[in-house]
Amino acid sequence: MKQENKTKSVKKFSIKMLLAMVFGGVLGGFFGVFMYYFHGDLEAFLTTWTKMVQSILVPGLLIVNIVSILAGEFCLWKLKTVCDRIATAEDEEADLVSYQEEKYGAILQCVNAVSQVLCIFLLANGYQIGYIESSNKNAINILIACGLFVACFFYNGIMQARYIKLLQTVHPEKRGDISSRKFQQQWLESCDEAEKEVIYQSSYKTYIFMSKAIGLLLIVTMLSHLFFKTGIMAILVVGVMYLVLVGKYSCSCVSLRKDRILRS
Incomplete structure (x- = not known):
């Protein structure tokens, strides 16, 4: 029975791989035909797009900073409101309050991440030698843009520290110095078993998702690189990310298994 199940699993996997190869071939053929007819239009669009982003480089970064600050302060205010209810929450309300605390904390983390990615995207479009050397105005714009870029990341770092301090005030058992390289480890060690279970499950789901996302x-x-000549650096970086992800996960599994054997 087990052998039969293994055979069926191998057949299903082989069929899925074959379908994936067929899909990849069809997709590649579609892109080939598409690029044959619209390659010039796409190159013109990308050139226009880059110039458009460069024209709004400073205002765009300024807007990202303002929206990031407003959204971050709003999330922190909501978190403070929720945390004020934790001490007086009854058993039935405690789960709801904990959920709201987790939700607004997650929103705050996402706001920080989105603002950082937008800043990197905007700056990357203007941070080019040709653009900088084309005029003194562009060189000044880059300096201002770099200042706004640093300001955004600085605010996000301060906001992260304020968020951690708020949680440590409400939950005195939570330990960890945010300036320490071992902060995540210290924080995890201070969590109870239920919190650790949530972290472990979320981490594993993230690993599975990222494995698929990096492949894509x-x-x-x-x-x-084939159609737009973007260079191999992007391919190399994504490939290294995949190697680091799989390597770190595999080493962690082996290390944890070894520690379990030594403790027993």
């Missing part, structure tokens, strides 16, 4: 990104970067 590798395909995207390879197609981009």
Whole structure:
């Protein structure tokens, strides 16, 4: 029975791999035909897009900073409101309050991440030698843009520290110095078993998701290099990310298994 199940699993896997190869071939053929007819239009669009982003470089970064600050302060205010209810919450309300605390904390983390990615995207479009050397105005714009870029990351770092301090005030058992390289480890050690279970499950789901996402990104970067001549650096970076992800996960599994054997 077990052998039969293994055979069926191998057949299903082989069929899925075959379908994936067929899909990849069809997708590649579609892109080939598409680029044959619209390659010039796409190059013109990308050139126009880059110039448009460069024209709004400073205002765009300024807007990202303002929206990031407003959204961050709003989330922190909501968190303070929720945390004020934790001490007086009854058993039935405690779960809801904990959920709201987790939700607004997650929103705050996402706001920080989105603002950082937008800043990197905007700055990357203007941070080019040709653009900087084309005029003194562009050189000044880059200096201002770099200042706004640093300001955004500085605010996000301060906001992160305020968020951690708020949680440590409400939950005195939570330990960890945010300036320490071992902060995550210290924080995890101070969590109870239920919190650790949530962290472990979320981390594993993230690993599974990222394994698939990086595979897709590798395909995207390879197609981009083929059709838009973006260079191999993007492919190399994504490939290294995949190696680091799988390598770190595999080493952690082996290390944890070894520690369990030594403790027993």
